[in-house]
Amino acid sequence: METLISKCKSAKKPLVVAGCVPQGSRDLKELEGVSIVGVQQIDRVVEVVEETLKGHEVRLLTRKTLPALDLPKVRKNKFIEILPINVGCLGACTYCKTKHARGHLGSYTVDSLVDRIRTVMADGVKEIWLSSEDTGAYGRDIGVNLPILLNAIVAELPPDRSTMLRIGMTNPPFILEHLKDIAKVLCHPCVYSFLHVPVQSGSDSVLSAMNREYNVGEFRTVVNTLSQLVPGMQIATDIICGFPGETDEDFAQTVSLINEYKFPQVHISQFYPRPGTPAARMKKVPSNVVKNRSRELTSVFESFSPYQGMEGRVEKIWITEIATDGVHLVGHTKGYVQVLVAAPESMLGTSTDVKITSVGRWSVFAEVIQTPDRRKEDTKSIGNESIPNKCFPSSELEETCSCAVQSCEREDTLCKSTIQLDNSRLEDHNRRNVIGWFLRKRKVHGAAKMKGHLLESKVKQQTEGRSIGNLGFTDWALLGGMLLSSLTIVALLLLLGFRTLSSK
Numbered sequence: 281m282e283t284l285i286s287k288c289k290s291a292k293k294p295l296v297v298a299g300c301v302p303q304g305s306r307d308l309k310e311l312e313g314v315s316i317v318g319v320q321q322i323d324r325v326v327e328v329v330e331e332t333l334k335g336h337e338v339r340l341l342t343r344k345t346l347p348a349l350d351l352p353k354v355r356k357n358k359f360i361e362i363l364p365i366n367v368g369c370l371g372a373c374t375y376c377k378t379k380h381a382r383g384h385l386g387s388y389t390v391d392s393l394v395d396r397i398r399t400v401m402a403d404g405v406k407e408i409w410l411s412s413e414d415t416g417a418y419g420r421d422i423g424v425n426l427p428i429l430l431n432a433i434v435a436e437l438p439p440d441r442s443t444m445l446r447i448g449m450t451n452p453p454f455i456l457e458h459l460k461d462i463a464k465v466l467c468h469p470c471v472y473s474f475l476h477v478p479v480q481s482g483s484d485s486v487l488s489a490m491n492r493e494y495n496v497g498e499f500r501t502v503v504n505t506l507s508q509l510v511p512g513m514q515i516a517t518d519i520i521c522g523f524p525g526e527t528d529e530d531f532a533q534t535v536s537l538i539n540e541y542k543f544p545q546v547h548i549s550q551f552y553p554r555p556g557t558p559a560a561r562m563k564k565v566p567s568n569v570v571k572n573r574s575r576e577l578t579s580v581f582e583s584f585s586p587y588q589g590m591e592g593r594v595e596k597i598w599i600t601e602i603a604t605d606g607v608h609l610v611g612h613t614k615g616y617v618q619v620l621v622a623a624p625e626s627m628l629g630t631s632t633d634v635k636i637t638s639v640g641r642w643s644v645f646a647e648v649i650q651t652p653d654r655r656k657e658d659t660k661s662i663g664n665e666s667i668p669n670k671c672f673p674s675s676e677l678e679e680t681c682s683c684a685v686q687s688c689e690r691e692d693t694l695c696k697s698t699i700q701l702d703n704s705r706l707e708d709h710n711r712r713n714v715i716g717w718f719l720r721k722r723k724v725h726g727a728a729k730m731k732g733h734l735l736e737s738k739v740k741q742q743t744e745g746r747s748i749g750n751l752g753f754t755d756w757a758l759l760g761g762m763l764l765s766s767l768t769i770v771a772l773l774l775l776l777g778f779r780t781l782s783s784k
């Protein structure tokens with residue numbers, strides 16, 4: 281950021297800096313002489329730009345009202361709406377810089393959020409992610425609470441389960457009061473049975489130094505209650521390694537907590553002092569110790585096999601994106617387990633039944649099941665789509681989190697890296713999968729390469745004892761096409777040869 285700012289300044293370009301950093305650290309030397317707009321004034325960015333272009337320096341940081349929910353927006357994923365339900369929080373964690381930028385809790389009203397839900401569903405959104413610094417604190421400033429909001433939202437979701445709700449990250453203190461109500465909502469067919477509850481440490485003395493306002497026992501209550509009341513409940517958590525004052529004993533308690541619950545997702549970060557926070561003034565744990573603890577915890581976490589035993593299970597999944605391999609689509613089960621499935625892009629934004637074929641460390645692989653509904657949809661779409669329905673196997677019937685050291689982008693990064701980490705399994709999976717081979721066309725160009733894959737696929741099929749008669753319509757069509765091309769080339773060569781001979 282410093283580099284960009286000085287580059288713009290030396291090029292004498294008008295410059296506006298927006299977001300959390302100017303909001304939380306407005307007195308930074310680098311921001312001198314630059315227009316800045318804070319997180320709560322983002323709807324005034326046009327004014328700020330216009331004034332800056334006129335040569336004025338503008339500083340818009342404080343405000344009493346919340347920015348409108350319906351600001352113009354370009355979604356990163358057109359099927360997903362990230363909907364902030366409030367800004368700020370009621371916490372005062374000693375390591376947190378976010379609080380400096382986001383400030384005290386400011387909740388949107390239930391009505392305004394429900395209106396927004398209706399609008400985004402009309403836009404074609406299929407997943408709504410509620411985001412907040414602390415979802416559990418929602419509404420305390422305006423006399424409502426999270427269960428009231430959640431019940432109002434689920435009442436709007438279509439009963440055909442075409443739109444799903446994902447509840448955002450929450451700290452333990454405020455949801456403790458509403459655990460049963462939250463559990464009921466998490467059981468709703470249109471709500472993912474998934475919650476991100478950052479514990480940060482397994483030691484009460486470290487939690488107290490962090491000023492987290494709960495203890496490990498309360499965190500356990502949250503996890504145990506939700507796990508008991510919500511079938512298939514998945515909980516993700518965060519850990520900060522090497523917080524000032526963390527002893528070996530404190531760290532051992534963290535390791536044992538993670539080992540006990542074997543959470544499917546743990547975001548592990550090393551403590552990093554944020555300037556201006558109380559924790560930055562505390563005595564640091566030596567950095568080699570912090571690194572070693574983070575490594576140790578990471579290897580403990582990576583040794584878990586959270587999805588073992590899912591093979592063969594039939595699950596409904598909601599598909600929203602293309603995997604980084606360009607072949608698979610990414611869907612999620614009701615428990616928000618990441619599923620990689622070889623399927624056409626036309627299935628983005630839909631839900632389907634799949635059968636889990638194998639499991640990886642970070643995700644599972646599945647095949648789409650040809651249910652009667654699915655068959656109908658495929659037949660309907662066959663006229664418009666380039667991938668016919670026969671490419672499905674017909675024989676088988678299956679945050680915004682500022683509340684940790686890192687930001688919500690981390691979740692996205694985690695998703696991406698998990699897909700990449702499973703890439704070697706994925707390649708292997710593709711080699712064994714006729715649909716995978718077909719869909720690789722999205723990525724692999726050139727007839728020669730396609731021919732190679734076809735042969736490889738055929739060899740695999742024969743090795744697995746499948747008969748050629750199992751080839752689908754698409755396979756036959758491609759084989760026929762290739763044969764026709766070869767015959768045409770031969771005919772042209774013969775014609776050319778004939779003409780050359782006759783001209784002599």
Ligand code: SF4
Pocket residue numbers: 368369370371372373376377378379413414451682683684
């Ligand atoms: S860590 Fe989360 S709850 Fe704590 S002060 Fe920061 S934003 Fe608030």
